[in-house]
Amino acid sequence: MTFRRSTLALAILGLLENGPLHPYGIQRLIKQWGKDQVVNVGQRTSLYRMIVRLEEAELITAGATEQDERYPERTVYHLTDEGREVCREWLAEILTTPRNEFPEFPAGLSFVMLLPPETAGELLGQRRERLTKRIAELQLELRSEVDGQPVPRFALLETEYQVAVAVAEAKWIDSVLHDLRTGTLTWTPGPV
Amino acid sequence: MTFRRSTLALAILGLLENGPLHPYGIQRLIKQWGKDQVVNVGQRTSLYRMIVRLEEAELITAGATEQDERYPERTVYHLTDEGREVCREWLAEILTTPRNEFPEFPAGLSFVMLLPPETAGELLGQRRERLTKRIAELQLELRSEVDGQPVPRFALLETEYQVAVAVAEAKWIDSVLHDLRTGTLTWTPGPV
DNA sequence: GGGGTCTAGTTACATTGCAACTAGTTTCTT
DNA sequence: AAGAAACTAGTTGCAATGTAACTAGACCCC
Numbered sequence: 088m089t090f091r092r093s094t095l096a097l098a099i100l101g102l103l104e105n106g107p108l109h110p111y112g113i114q115r116l117i118k119q120w121g122k123d124q125v126v127n128v129g130q131r132t133s134l135y136r137m138i139v140r141l142e143e144a145e146l147i148t149a150g151a152t153e154q155d156e157r158y159p160e161r162t163v164y165h166l167t168d169e170g171r172e173v174c175r176e177w178l179a180e181i182l183t184t185p186r187n188e189f190p191e192f193p194a195g196l197s198f199v200m201l202l203p204p205e206t207a208g209e210l211l212g213q214r215r216e217r218l219t220k221r222i223a224e225l226q227l228e229l230r231s232e233v234d235g236q237p238v239p240r241f242a243l244l245e246t247e248y249q250v251a252v253a254v255a256e257a258k259w260i261d262s263v264l265h266d267l268r269t270g271t272l273t274w275t276p277g278p279v
Numbered sequence: 280m281t282f283r284r285s286t287l288a289l290a291i292l293g294l295l296e297n298g299p300l301h302p303y304g305i306q307r308l309i310k311q312w313g314k315d316q317v318v319n320v321g322q323r324t325s326l327y328r329m330i331v332r333l334e335e336a337e338l339i340t341a342g343a344t345e346q347d348e349r350y351p352e353r354t355v356y357h358l359t360d361e362g363r364e365v366c367r368e369w370l371a372e373i374l375t376t377p378r379n380e381f382p383e384f385p386a387g388l389s390f391v392m393l394l395p396p397e398t399a400g401e402l403l404g405q406r407r408e409r410l411t412k413r414i415a416e417l418q419l420e421l422r423s424e425v426d427g428q429p430v431p432r433f434a435l436l437e438t439e440y441q442v443a444v445a446v447a448e449a450k451w452i453d454s455v456l457h458d459l460r461t462g463t464l465t466w467t468p469g470p471v
Numbered sequence: 472g473g474g475g476t477c478t479a480g481t482t483a484c485a486t487t488g489c490a491a492c493t494a495g496t497t498t499c500t501t
Numbered sequence: 502a503a504g505a506a507a508c509t510a511g512t513t514g515c516a517a518t519g520t521a522a523c524t525a526g527a528c529c530c531c
Contacts (some may be wrong), residue, residue, distance in 0.1 A: 094386035214374060241391070245388040259444075
């Protein structure tokens with residue numbers, strides 16, 4: 088019964104390496120450290136459910152329940168040895184193995200010939216603008232500081248990566264837009 | 280009751296623009312036209328389920344059931360006008376709006392400091408090798424032919440895009456590997 | 472005639488995603 | 502000082518997806 092890997096599970100295990108913590112604390116850390124940019128934690132629902140499942144799988148264990156009068160009781164979770172190990176294994180798998188996760192943009196591109204080329208150009212133009220904004224935001228993050236000190240590079244690798252990919256996408260779209268305008272790239276819309 | 284967008288639903292609607300077809304035929308088309316590279320159709324289960332849901336939502340309708348003696352009966356599905364429209368709307372949304380889909384690689388990167396820098400370097404080195412292979416495969420596809428004719432460019436945009444992104448990732452990894460080797464980038468492993 | 476592959480599905484369970492509801496506490500605003 | 506946000510800390514429920522495994526006939530090659 089191997090636990091199914093997910094970015095959320097990885098994040099929980101990874102953050103607990105930092106020391107025992109209660110669910111709400113984990114949620115806050117995810118936000119504070121910007122992990123919510125790379126980990127899917129929409130609702131808290133997913134977080135609580137994942138914690139329960141991780142406990143069932145004994146990758147984490149419930150420790151003492153803190154009692155602060157002004158807050159409801161909070162169960163503190165610890166990483167188990169197995170949890171620590173699993174976290175390492177997942178990291179190795181994730182870092183070594185490129186994997187197709189079927190993002191929707193390429194899927195959309197593969198049906199672009201259903202639209203007239205002019206429409207396609209307009210739509211991609213809009214995407215290009217949004218990408219510009221996104222890249223600017225990410226680059227701002229790269230220069231972010233904590234207590235007046237710049238954040239060390241090793242803590243910003245994922246952002247660096249996202250910039251590299253977004254820039255590549257923007258360049259590719261530029262080339263497509265160019266070829267659409269010059270007519271080098273065109274088609275007659277309709278069923279394949 | 281708006282239908283939830285997905286690459287699979289898009290592919291079904293998109294392929295039915297081509298003419299009515301039965302479920303198994305759709306599955307074959309997805310494979311034949313390489314849409315399985317950009318659309319998640321692991322099991323047929325998902326395909327059949329999606330077709331049922333699309334019919335319930337009246338984006339497609341069941342037409343006559345073909346009867347060939349040697350095959351079980353096959354219900355042929357048509358695209359409805361609403362289906363056609365929804366397909367256009369989805370395409371517009373997908374093409375214009377970059378959206379974070381939380382791939383696992385950046386999530387993994389964001390916990391790389393749990394590993395010793397040397398280990399991280401080895402793991403990323405492996406990824407780099409696999410990326411090289413993947414890029415070669417994609418580039419082969421770009422030069423593919425059908426009936427001795429090269430496939431027209433507009434039908435290969437999604438592959439072009441994937442190459443652009445993969446190349447950018449490879450370059451970024453190269454720079455990280457370089458900085459790890461020179462010691463420009465390093466850290467002491469362990470909890471954040 | 473045995474093994475593999477293609478046709479054409481179904482069943483069942485695990486997991487995720489998304490929306491909405493509860494309820495007390497603290498902080499800001501006017 | 503009253504009321505509105507925002508934070509703390511969850512739960513419930515259903516819809517959708519992912520994943521595995523099973524069925525079962527037809528055809529194809531050696």
